[in-house]
Amino acid sequence: MIQHQLLAGKRGVIFGALDESSIAWHVAKQCVAEGATITLTNAPVAMRFGTIQKLGEELNAEVISADATSAEDLTNLFQKSIEVLGGPIDFVLHSIGMSLNVRKGKTYTDLNHEWMHKTLDISAMSFHRMMQVLFNTEAMADGGSILSLSYIAAQRVFPDYSEMADAKALLESFARSFGYHFGIKKGVRVNTISQSPTRTTAGSGVKGFDDFFSYAETMSPLGNASAEDCANYCVSLFSDYTKAVTMQNLYHDGGFSSMGVNPAILSQE
């Protein structure tokens, strides 16, 4: 684990650590290793598994339950976090995604639109809602950093990613639109990281994930970026070394997004 105390003295809130495979789990550990103090949060249902409590104990981080579709829960979360951490929040990671249509195997041309509402609410609107609460309650520190995790299906077609592609397109748009307002008001930056396929609960829920994972692994000159790599990238974006980076969708994918053809794929049987 790299350690440079890049986040010494900073306070953060990390959404979405469900279990040891979660990208947010790795980000939380790396942020603390880099000197930050944090609170952890997840949906009430995720609390029942108990693994997040274990992480909380390991990192000396309070775990606060919040459903990201509830502004009331989010208001309570940020208020409590400020109390526990002893001041305004320097960085926030939004690492939340869920699609009922994907989970229940609905094809893109036969989606249940009630479920689609839920997908967009949980996976994209929650990012806007979270930022709106932070913005209106003055919970963010000046010069802070807000990040969410996206996927290249927002720009290119990956048929099995289904409606999550549309949710990610909306998520990335929120980063740009809210990034403007947060920049003007408080010098806070807002970005999304477009991450390689990563073996996690949410990732593995996508049909054909293993093929998708190995295709990207072969296609990318550096191979797929791991969850640990993603955690290091998040730390750099929470740190003072990236103060002028905002309203961007940043590819963290071993070069995948710039590739057209890789002969290594063509030579496969």
Ligand SMILES: NC(=O)c1ccc[n+]([C@@H]2O[C@H](COP(=O)([O-])OP(=O)(O)OC[C@H]3O[C@@H](n4cnc5c(N)ncnc54)[C@H](O)[C@@H]3O)[C@@H](O)[C@H]2O)c1
């Ligand atoms: N795994 C991949 O291949 C991959 C690639 C690119 C981007 N991402 C994105 O990374 C993020 C994290 O996913 P992950 O792969 O670590 O999987 P994960 O399943 O570990 O994380 C998803 C999290 O969302 C939380 N969540 C769901 N509904 C919620 C709600 N209503 N309120 C609060 N939290 C809620 C879950 O409890 C879980 O902790 C997601 O946005 C995902 O789309 C994942």
